Amino acid sequence: MTAHGTTAPGARLEVSDVTVRFAGVTALDSVTFTAEPGTIHAVIGPNGAGKSSLFNVLSGIYKPAGGSVRVDGAELIGLAPHRVTGLGVGRAFQNASMFAGLTVEENLLLGRHRLGRGGVFGAGLRLPHMRRSEREARAKVRQVAEFLGVDHLLPLPAAELPYGEAKRVDLARALATEPRLLLLDEPAAGMHTHEKLAVRDTIRRIATEQRITVLLVEHDMGLVMGISEQVTVLDFGQVVLTGPPDQVIADDAVIAAYLGRAGAAEKERSESEPPS
Amino acid sequence: MFDKISGRIRWRAPVAVVAGVVLLAIPLYADRFWLNLGSFAFAAAIGAVGLMILVGRVGQLSLAHSFFLAVGAYGYIWLSSPGTEDSWGLGLPSLLAAVIAVTMAGLAGLAFSPLAGRLKGIYLGVASLALVFIGQHVLFAAEPLTGGYNGRNVPELTIGSFQVLGVEPELSLFGVPLRQAERGWYVTLLVLVLTTVFAVLVLRSRVGRAFAAIRDGEVHAAALGVPVARYRSVAFTLSSVYAGLAGVLLALLFQRVVPEYWDLFLSLEYLAMVVIGGQASVAGAIAGAAFVSSLPLLLQRYSDAVPGMGGAVSDFGPAYVAQILYGGLIVVILFYEPKGLAALATRARKALTPRRAVPAERTPAS
Amino acid sequence: MAQLLSMLVEGASLGAVYALVALGIVVIYKSSSVVNFAQPSLLMFGTYVVASATSLHGLSFWVALPLGVAAAAILAVLIDRLLVSRFRKTNAVVAASIMTIGLDVVLLTETDRRIGSQILTTDDPWGNDVVRFLGIGVAEARIAALVVGALLLVLFQLWLHRSDFGVAMRATAEDPETASLMGIRLGRVSATAWAVAGALAVCAGLFIVAYPSPGLDTSVEAVALRALPAAIIGGLDSTTGAIAGGLMVGLSEVLVRGYGEHLAFLGQGFEEAAPYVLMLVVLLVRPAGLFGIREAVRV
Numbered sequence: 001m002t003a004h005g006t007t008a009p010g011a012r013l014e015v016s017d018v019t020v021r022f023a024g025v026t027a028l029d030s031v032t033f034t035a036e037p038g039t040i041h042a043v044i045g046p047n048g049a050g051k052s053s054l055f056n057v058l059s060g061i062y063k064p065a066g067g068s069v070r071v072d073g074a075e076l077i078g079l080a081p082h083r084v085t086g087l088g089v090g091r092a093f094q095n096a097s098m099f100a101g102l103t104v105e106e107n108l109l110l111g112r113h114r115l116g117r118g119g120v121f122g123a124g125l126r127l128p129h130m131r132r133s134e135r136e137a138r139a140k141v142r143q144v145a146e147f148l149g150v151d152h153l154l155p156l157p158a159a160e161l162p163y164g165e166a167k168r169v170d171l172a173r174a175l176a177t178e179p180r181l182l183l184l185d186e187p188a189a190g191m192h193t194h195e196k197l198a199v200r201d202t203i204r205r206i207a208t209e210q211r212i213t214v215l216l217v218e219h220d221m222g223l224v225m226g227i228s229e230q231v232t233v234l235d236f237g238q239v240v241l242t243g244p245p246d247q248v249i250a251d252d253a254v255i256a257a258y259l260g261r262a263g264a265a266e267k268e269r270s271e272s273e274p275p276s
Numbered sequence: 277m278f279d280k281i282s283g284r285i286r287w288r289a290p291v292a293v294v295a296g297v298v299l300l301a302i303p304l305y306a307d308r309f310w311l312n313l314g315s316f317a318f319a320a321a322i323g324a325v326g327l328m329i330l331v332g333r334v335g336q337l338s339l340a341h342s343f344f345l346a347v348g349a350y351g352y353i354w355l356s357s358p359g360t361e362d363s364w365g366l367g368l369p370s371l372l373a374a375v376i377a378v379t380m381a382g383l384a385g386l387a388f389s390p391l392a393g394r395l396k397g398i399y400l401g402v403a404s405l406a407l408v409f410i411g412q413h414v415l416f417a418a419e420p421l422t423g424g425y426n427g428r429n430v431p432e433l434t435i436g437s438f439q440v441l442g443v444e445p446e447l448s449l450f451g452v453p454l455r456q457a458e459r460g461w462y463v464t465l466l467v468l469v470l471t472t473v474f475a476v477l478v479l480r481s482r483v484g485r486a487f488a489a490i491r492d493g494e495v496h497a498a499a500l501g502v503p504v505a506r507y508r509s510v511a512f513t514l515s516s517v518y519a520g521l522a523g524v525l526l527a528l529l530f531q532r533v534v535p536e537y538w539d540l541f542l543s544l545e546y547l548a549m550v551v552i553g554g555q556a557s558v559a560g561a562i563a564g565a566a567f568v569s570s571l572p573l574l575l576q577r578y579s580d581a582v583p584g585m586g587g588a589v590s591d592f593g594p595a596y597v598a599q600i601l602y603g604g605l606i607v608v609i610l611f612y613e614p615k616g617l618a619a620l621a622t623r624a625r626k627a628l629t630p631r632r633a634v635p636a637e638r639t640p641a642s
Numbered sequence: 643m644a645q646l647l648s649m650l651v652e653g654a655s656l657g658a659v660y661a662l663v664a665l666g667i668v669v670i671y672k673s674s675s676v677v678n679f680a681q682p683s684l685l686m687f688g689t690y691v692v693a694s695a696t697s698l699h700g701l702s703f704w705v706a707l708p709l710g711v712a713a714a715a716i717l718a719v720l721i722d723r724l725l726v727s728r729f730r731k732t733n734a735v736v737a738a739s740i741m742t743i744g745l746d747v748v749l750l751t752e753t754d755r756r757i758g759s760q761i762l763t764t765d766d767p768w769g770n771d772v773v774r775f776l777g778i779g780v781a782e783a784r785i786a787a788l789v790v791g792a793l794l795l796v797l798f799q800l801w802l803h804r805s806d807f808g809v810a811m812r813a814t815a816e817d818p819e820t821a822s823l824m825g826i827r828l829g830r831v832s833a834t835a836w837a838v839a840g841a842l843a844v845c846a847g848l849f850i851v852a853y854p855s856p857g858l859d860t861s862v863e864a865v866a867l868r869a870l871p872a873a874i875i876g877g878l879d880s881t882t883g884a885i886a887g888g889l890m891v892g893l894s895e896v897l898v899r900g901y902g903e904h905l906a907f908l909g910q911g912f913e914e915a916a917p918y919v920l921m922l923v924v925l926l927v928r929p930a931g932l933f934g935i936r937e938a939v940r941v
Contacts, residue, residue: 059499085501093499099492101556102485109482110489114501116482120514123481124474130481137482177501335736339743391922394929398677398739402874403925405867406918417909544747551740591755599751606744610737611725 010038010213011072011088011180013058018067018077020053020237027053028064029237035181035215035230040207042216042224044248045234046258051217052094054234055183058215059091060084071181085114090179094186096170098158104169105154108141111176115140141176148172148202164195168202175206181213182206188220196220200227225249233257287625299465303458304450309577311457312529313570318464319525321565324549325475325558326518331547332556333479334511335491336392337401341546343411344381344516346538348523349430351377353533354421356431363428364420370433374524381520382513389509396494408540415535427534430527441528464525468562471518476558478514487511519546541599545569548602551609554618563617572598648778649900650893655784655849657892658791662846663869664876664884665798666839671878672815673828673835675735676726680742681843682866683749688714688844689851690753693762693858703765707848711841718840719833721745726836727829754860763857770853783852794845795885798838802881807834815879864914868895871921877934886932891917 013035020028028050035041043051056062058069060081069076071087079087090111099107116137118130145151150168153161161169167187174182187203188196200223207214218224224231225245233240233248235257241248248254303311323345330336355373357365368376385392391403415422422428433440440463447454454462478484486507489497498504527533549568553560575594609616663681670678692710695701701709725745729738768783802808810831813821822828843866850865851858872891876883898905899913924932 061495061499080503081495081498082501082503085499091499093496097493097496099489099496101488101492106485106488110485110497110500110502113482113486113489118482120478120483120510123478123483126477134481173500337736337740391925391929395925397736399874399878399929401739402677402870403921405870406922409918410915413909413912413915416911541747544743547740547743551744591758596751596755600748603744603747603751607725607741607748610741610744611728614734614737 009180009211010207012037012070013041013181013213013215014068014070015054015058016068016070018054018057018064018069020050020057020062020064026237028057030067031234031237031239033230033232033239033242035213037213038207038211039229040203040214040216040227042218042228042231043234044218044221044224044231044258045240048236049234050237051234052185053237055091055185055217058084058183059089082114085177085179088178088180089183090174090177090181091183092167092171092174092185092187094189096163096166098161098166098169100159102158103154104150104156104158104161105138105141105145107158107169108145108154108173108176109137111144111173112137112140112178115178144172144176147205148175164191167191167199171202175210175212179212181215184214184216184218186218187216188218188223196223199223203227287628300462303454303461304452308457309573311461313573315457315460315464315529316526316573317566317569318461318468319522319529320546320549320569321468321562322471322525323519323522323546324553324561324565325472326515326522327546328550328553328555328558328561329475329479329487329518330511330515331550332554332561333484333487333491334508335397336508336511337398338404338512338515339401339540339543339547340388340404340407340411341515341519342538342540342542343404343407344385344519345523345526345542346411346415347381347384347516348377348520349527349533349538350415350421351380351520352524352527353428353430357428362420363423370431371435373431374433377524378517378520381523382517384520385513385516386509388512388516392512393505393509405540408543412535412539415538422533422535425534425536427532429532430530433528460529464529467521467525471521472558472562475518479558483507483510545602548606551606552616554616555614557615557618557621559621560616560618567617568602571601644777645900647776648780649896651778651780651788652784653893653896654889655780655788655791655892656896657889658788658795659846659849659888660869660872660891661795661885661888662791662842663866664873664888665795665881666842667869667873668876668878668881668884669811669835670832670839671873672881673811674722674726674730674738674814674832675818676729676742677739677878678742678836678839679739679870680721680746680749681839681869682863683746683753684714684718684840685843685847685850685866686753686863687717687749688840689764689847689858689862690757690762692844692848693764693851694756696765697762703767706764710848711844714840714844715837716840718836722833722836723829727832730828730832750863754863757858757860759859761857761859762851764848764851766848766852768852781852781854783849783854787849787852790845791849794842798842799881799885807831811835868917871917874931875921875924877928877931879935880931880933883931883933890920894920 015034016032018028018031019026031050031054043054045051053062057064058076060076060079060083064077067077071089074087076084076087076089099110117133118127121127122130142151142154145154148168148171150165150172153165153169158169171184171187184203188199191199203214203216204227206212216224216228228245230242231245231248232242233254240253240257241251302314323341327338327341330338352373354364355366355368355376356370357363358367359365388407392400395403416424432442438445441456441459443455452458479487486497486502489500489502490504490507494504545568549564550561551564552567553562553564572594575597579594613619615622663685667678667681670676688710691713692706695706695709696703725741726738729735729741766783768786771782772779773782773785802811810821810826813824813826814828814831818828847862847866850862868891869888872887873884874887875890876885876887894916895913898916905912
């Protein structure tokens with residue numbers, strides 16, 4: 001029971017030698033990894049490791065200084081953001097920002113923008129092709145909303161959604177673009193444990209039922225290790241390691257990069273707070 | 277959800293019918309002054325709706341509206357006038373001339389799209405100032421087109437021998453003869469209704485959603501597949517078409533136009549209409565246009581009754597009071613109630629239909 | 643040759659004046675992200691205070707000058723504190739900028755009414771003398787504008803780079819939230835910027851109305867408005883850009899007027915449109931202006 005009926009299988013994402021620099025700071029340094037079709041691939045790393053920069057490259061917002069990103073063999077770098085969506089790359093945002101002036105349904109319909117037809121004249125004169133396109137879009141959006149259990153929210157103004165629901169609507173909006181590669185930016189951030197479980201199940205269903213490749217950035221290690229087939233660890237803009245979760249957990253370099261810094265932060269905190 | 281929608285329809289239908297009947301009946305009772313006031317307001321409202329789409333729905337500022345109004349007005353004059361030695365004209369049938377003139381305004385807007393698509397918000401506002409000043413320069417310099425300082429007559433709009441805004445052939449409704457003022461009222465009202473319906477349909481469609489998405493978050497819109505630059509220039513072009521149409525109608529109503537009318541202050545008047553109307557509301561823009569375009573005429577007519585304003589002798593003449601009011605209202609409304617007149621309507625509706633929350637139209641966030 | 647030289651001097655002089663006004667626009671933009679369309683009305687207001695003090699109330703220029711500068715600076719600070727600052731909370735910079743358009747209309751309408759059909763002079767110390775050098779004659783007031791303008795611009799740039807205010811302003815332009823967390827008082831930064839912008843505008847206004855211009859009349863506001871294209875040409879977020887933009891606008895205006903007979907096909911009075919044409923050309927090539935930086939995107 002897929003929401004879309006027929007869906008194309010997930011895309012293979014090949015990131016090679018991607019380098020991003022800002023005013024002398026190297027945010028990404030020759031980042032290379034591959035996400036296989038239909039898998040869940042996580043990218044982890046401490047704050048400032050370059051995860052957000054990576055996602056911004058993958059959605060066409062940043063232009064890297066060098067390297068290549070291929071989605072099923074098609075080069076992504078150099079495309080404007082709206083053309084990247086055309087390659088089948090969908091994105092849910094970290095802050096789940098909704099278009100505040102629109103309803104939830106209209107937000108989801110924007111996900112289907114590139115799949116719709118018709119312009120100013122089609123709309124203003126109510127031409128048949130436009131009405132058909134709008135009807136189809138609404139039906140598809142309802143399917144996606146039902147798949148994620150947000151259909152009851154459709155008529156509400158998006159600005160009034162509580163954070164948790166906005167996150168789900170954001171995910172639905174990304175799915176509405178009919179992606180073959182879905183970028184999820186901290187889908188469980190700020191959620192309670194039971195909400196996190198629901199998010200985990202949803203991501204699994206997206207990958208297994210819809211066979212969409214999922215690239216996941218997430219801080220919750222339990223979630224990451226529980227659902228990912230492969231994990232890429234970033235630190236200071238460089239790939240420390242790519243491998244299955246059990247290998248990542250056991251790796252010394254990862255522990256150094258991650259826990260080392262977390263340990264240092266822990267220590268700092270305990271020093272700055274005098275014992276009461 | 278169904279409750280809410282049927283609630284709104286139940287509400288709106290009778291209001292629309294009553295308003296329609298009143299608007300259609302007014303020419304049977306009101307005198308020339310009020311009919312002309314209405315015609316100018318309807319024509320201006322078309323321009324205001326166009327600017328509202330750009331400013332309120334896409335979040336792009338334009339101060340070039342007077343330029344596109346002028347393109348429509350002078351396009352019509354040029355195309356429909358018979359040419360003479362020292363004044364240009366193509367002598368086309370006037371209805372065709374009107375259609376081409378509106379198209380010209382749209383093409384002028386389209387030609388600006390390298391900037392209208394790339395520049396954002398206030399930046400576009402300053403860039404668009406250029407069109408007003410270049411336009412003013414051209415209007416004063418191109419005497420064969422505009423008649424220079426003295427201005428130029430506007431050919432009548434005729435279809436065959438039917439004077440659309442004139443007196444031939446004689447028509448009457450319930451015994452009331454339909455002359456210039458009555459015809460002006462009905463014709464501008466008809467065009468306003470048609471263009472408003474068009475605008476509402478566009479704003480409700482995927483095009484309108486793309487506009488709002490660009491306004492609320494252009495990076496997110498682009499990442500969802502909305503071509504931001506294209507829709508910005510689509511909106512700019514659409515708004516210049518509306519301005520061109522308003523320009524043609526205003527020229528027809530004025531019957532004679534001078535270059536200095538189409539200056540920066542005219543653009544600011546249209547901006548005032550949009551701001552007073554609440555920036556993002558179609559109905560608000562129309563109400564704002566009615567207010568701003570009627571104000572100087574009303575002040576003129578009643579200034580003798582207001583102490584201190586006394587006609588042309590006083591410093592505090594109608595023009596002064598009108599300008600202070602537009603400027604002041606822009607400040608006050610943005611300061612206290614950015615949703616302007618549209619907010620009043622929302623409140624009235626809420627007060628009358630308690631417990632049914634109506635999603636309000638929003639204004640640009642930043 | 644002599645003609646070209648004298649035009650270059652006049653253009654640079656006018657350019658320095660535009661640069662002063664444009665600098666005010668840039669400083670306000672950097673400290674509050676608001677484009678101040680009311681800058682021309684600050685100029686008109688302060689210059690009117692000076693001109694009315696000297697020609698209507700018989701005060702000396704040196705007494706009237708600080709009065710006018712202070713009046714414009716105080717008005718600017720009031721605008722910022724009472725009106726613009728309220729928009730900062732909701733980050734509604736477009737609305738705040740549109741509001742300054744409304745303010746501009748109100749203030750200009752009022753100064754226009756007060757000036758009426760008069761032409762007010764400021765009794766400035768430059769008088770009506772012409773200086774001759776290298777075979778050209780240039781009005782003393784124009785030389786003064788160039789010298790004083792350049793001096794003010796240099797002092798201002800030094801101040802921006804050396805003072806705490808300069809650092810605070812640049813930090814605010816970069817990232818207001820972080821600046822605020824680091825203890826920079828955004829309200830004080832923006833109030834200072836508005837005060838400076840008002841004061842600079844009056845200095846510029848006094849040179850605009852000096853000889854050979856007949857004095858302050860209502861047409862001066864159209865001149866003042868050309869500081870907006872100057873600021874855009876240079877880049878709204880660059881003080882260096884404001885100076886470059888001001889000079890380009892001043893030179894283009896003077897050169898187009900000077901070579902008017904060769905540009906007859908463009909129609910009479912094209913110099914008033916020339917700065918705007920220049921702005922469009924620059925924006926087509928560099929949408930953020932010559933020295934402007936494209937804003938970084940944060941998602």
